[in-house]
Amino acid sequence: MAENEALERSIALLKESLQYLEETYEKGDTHIFVVLGASGDLAKKKIYPTLWSLYRDGLIPKKTIFVGYARSKLTVHDIRNKSEPYLKVRDEEKEKVNAFFKMNHYVSGSYDMPEDFLQLNQEICKYEMGSHCNRLFYLALPPNVFESSTTNIRNHCMASKGWTRIIIEKPFGRDSESSTQLSNHLNALFKEEELYRIDHYLGKEMVQNLMALRFGNRIFGPTWNREHISCVMVSFKEPFGTQGRGGYFDSFGIVRDVMQNHMLQMLSLVAMEKPVSTGAEDIRDEKVKVLRCMPEVKLEDVVLGQYIGNPSGEGEAKEGYLDDPSVPKGSTTATYAMVTCYVNNERWEGVPFFLRCGKALNERKAEVRIQYRDVPGDIFHGESKRNELVIRVQPGEAVYVKMMNKTPGMSFNIEETELDLTYGSRYKGLVMPDAYERLILDVFCGSQIHFVRSDELAQAWRIFTPILHKIETENVKPVTYTYGTRGPKEADELCQNKGFKFYGTYKWVKPASL
Ligand SMILES: NC(=O)C1=CN([C@@H]2O[C@H](COP(=O)(O)OP(=O)(O)OC[C@H]3O[C@@H](n4cnc5c(N)ncnc54)[C@H](OP(=O)(O)O)[C@@H]3O)[C@@H](O)[C@H]2O)C=CC1
Numbered sequence: 001m002a003e004n005e006a007l008e009r010s011i012a013l014l015k016e017s018l019q020y021l022e023e024t025y026e027k028g029d030t031h032i033f034v035v036l037g038a039s040g041d042l043a044k045k046k047i048y049p050t051l052w053s054l055y056r057d058g059l060i061p062k063k064t065i066f067v068g069y070a071r072s073k074l075t076v077h078d079i080r081n082k083s084e085p086y087l088k089v090r091d092e093e094k095e096k097v098n099a100f101f102k103m104n105h106y107v108s109g110s111y112d113m114p115e116d117f118l119q120l121n122q123e124i125c126k127y128e129m130g131s132h133c134n135r136l137f138y139l140a141l142p143p144n145v146f147e148s149s150t151t152n153i154r155n156h157c158m159a160s161k162g163w164t165r166i167i168i169e170k171p172f173g174r175d176s177e178s179s180t181q182l183s184n185h186l187n188a189l190f191k192e193e194e195l196y197r198i199d200h201y202l203g204k205e206m207v208q209n210l211m212a213l214r215f216g217n218r219i220f221g222p223t224w225n226r227e228h229i230s231c232v233m234v235s236f237k238e239p240f241g242t243q244g245r246g247g248y249f250d251s252f253g254i255v256r257d258v259m260q261n262h263m264l265q266m267l268s269l270v271a272m273e274k275p276v277s278t279g280a281e282d283i284r285d286e287k288v289k290v291l292r293c294m295p296e297v298k299l300e301d302v303v304l305g306q307y308i309g310n311p312s313g314e315g316e317a318k319e320g321y322l323d324d325p326s327v328p329k330g331s332t333t334a335t336y337a338m339v340t341c342y343v344n345n346e347r348w349e350g351v352p353f354f355l356r357c358g359k360a361l362n363e364r365k366a367e368v369r370i371q372y373r374d375v376p377g378d379i380f381h382g383e384s385k386r387n388e389l390v391i392r393v394q395p396g397e398a399v400y401v402k403m404m405n406k407t408p409g410m411s412f413n414i415e416e417t418e419l420d421l422t423y424g425s426r427y428k429g430l431v432m433p434d435a436y437e438r439l440i441l442d443v444f445c446g447s448q449i450h451f452v453r454s455d456e457l458a459q460a461w462r463i464f465t466p467i468l469h470k471i472e473t474e475n476v477k478p479v480t481y482t483y484g485t486r487g488p489k490e491a492d493e494l495c496q497n498k499g500f501k502f503y504g505t506y507k508w509v510k511p512a513s514l
């Protein structure tokens with residue numbers, strides 16, 4: 001199937017399922033999408049490109065107007081120049097990009113001045129036509145202005161003829177206390193159904209697929225428990241360092257940056273019980289129950305690492321974390337972490353869930369690996385290796401089961417092989433929508449399935465806050481690992497001591513078509 005054809009097919013499918021959109025087209029509602037922090041990095045790299053893609057594919061209501069807001073004195077032309085390198089535009093779409101930017105406006109103002117938000121409101125009102133006008137505010141802002149900007153939205157910019165939805169990006173605080181303070185603040189201003197806390201991992205195809213795999217199949221359910229599963233490993237690996245973002249990164253560290261949010265979200269989707277329905281509240285109720293069964297992480301269950309330069313590496317690889325000029329001298333912030341978590345309920349008690357994440361590693365990879373127990377009463381002279389079900393989130397989406405098979409031919413030996421659902425082969429030419437596209441579309445549609453509820457957030461911080469504070473107050477030093485490697489050997493030792501088995505014998509034969 002040609003690439004374009006595949007893309008069109010997936011768009012058509014999306015449109016079919018979006019009854020909401022058809023309704024809004026009919027009613028002719030106006031939607032105003034406000035990007036606060038329009039001059040920033042997130043806006044140019046993610047938000048504007050996402051809005052463009054949704055606009056291009058006809059996935060947002062026709063009468064949607066985009067209003068950028070930031071302190072800098074900019075024009076729509078400037079916003080276009082900044083974001084254009086990140087827009088995916090085919091040659092024949094040049095005119096459409098012009099049309100997209102014609103739907104854009106820009107207001108300059110500060111985040112704490114009520115009069116500036118009054119001006120923003122006036123600007124928004126200019127474009128609101130028809131009896132229903134809805135407003136979406138995307139906070140692509142640093143956390144120090146979350147409170148003032150949301151207060152000003154509440155006081156001066158709420159929709160008077162429709163709904164208002166607020167989309168917030170992490171960090172949602174830096175520990176339980178600051179997160180509770182932010183939640184209390186937001187809850188005093190908005191209803192929970194008006195708040196969309198983004199965790200962009202929840203917008204990834206394979207993360208969304210976890211529920212389909214688990215609850216849409218008969219084969220996995222009966223073994224999805226402590227009787228059969230030895231351990232679960234959730235991995236996030238990046239092959240690059242802080243790339244000049246050291247200032248931001250250093251004040252958060254890898255645990256706050258990806259583990260407490262993205263990785264814990266994946267864990268809860270793997271561990272949760274079957275929800276009553278696919279409704280947002282039913283799913284989020286089950287995720288919260290998992291988190292409530294998790295004890296706080298203990299220091300003995302943690303390995304922290306920080307990368308050092310590789311003298312024989314190239315370019316950035318030569319530089320260690322501490323060589324980044326934006327990183328404070330002598331910083332002990334971890335760029336790698338492996339944590340063992342437990343879910344103390346009937347299904348999972350005693351099963352270690354390893355969360356491991358790191359920057360400047362040997363590859364880019366995010367995956368969930370379910371490792372099964374040894375085959376009891378093995379008649380193959382100890383040759384049987386453990387089964388693994390791997391959900392490869394990125395890159396190269398795939399679901400594969402590592403399994404034993406008779407060596408084909410005269411031999412009666414067994415060998416490791418796989419049942420392999422590689423998306424690149426099975427769904428040829430399919431272009432996967434970006435996580436942000438799905439999530440912003442969800443906000444238009446009012447679907448909160450893939451957004452973080454405040455009680456979920458509070459539980460996530462409860463699990464990690466004590467260890468984060470301990471690391472900081474006791475100045476726990478990370479071990480070092482070299483840029484471009486698999487990370488600290490101590491991490492392998494920790495998971496092997498807790499029962500993870502690595503054989504080093506499995507070889508995947510990549511299909512020629514990939
Ligand atoms: N459809 C597809 O796309 C498929 C792709 N493959 C690819 O084949 C390759 C091998 O498959 P994979 O399932 O990873 O199997 P492996 O047996 O190679 O690795 C299994 C796990 O062990 C870890 N590991 C590697 N080295 C060690 C070590 N020295 N000590 C402890 N743990 C270790 C790996 O982590 P770490 O990440 O740190 O290396 C991984 O989590 C992968 O690149 C995989 O993506 C396989 C099947 C299907």
Ligand SMILES: O=C1O[C@H](COP(=O)(O)O)[C@@H](O)[C@H](O)[C@H]1O
Nearest residue numbers: 200201238257258262366394435
């Ligand atoms: O939230 C974050 O995620 C990115 C990784 O996202 P991905 O979609 O590219 O996997 C990470 O680089 C960043 O440090 C973190 O803040």
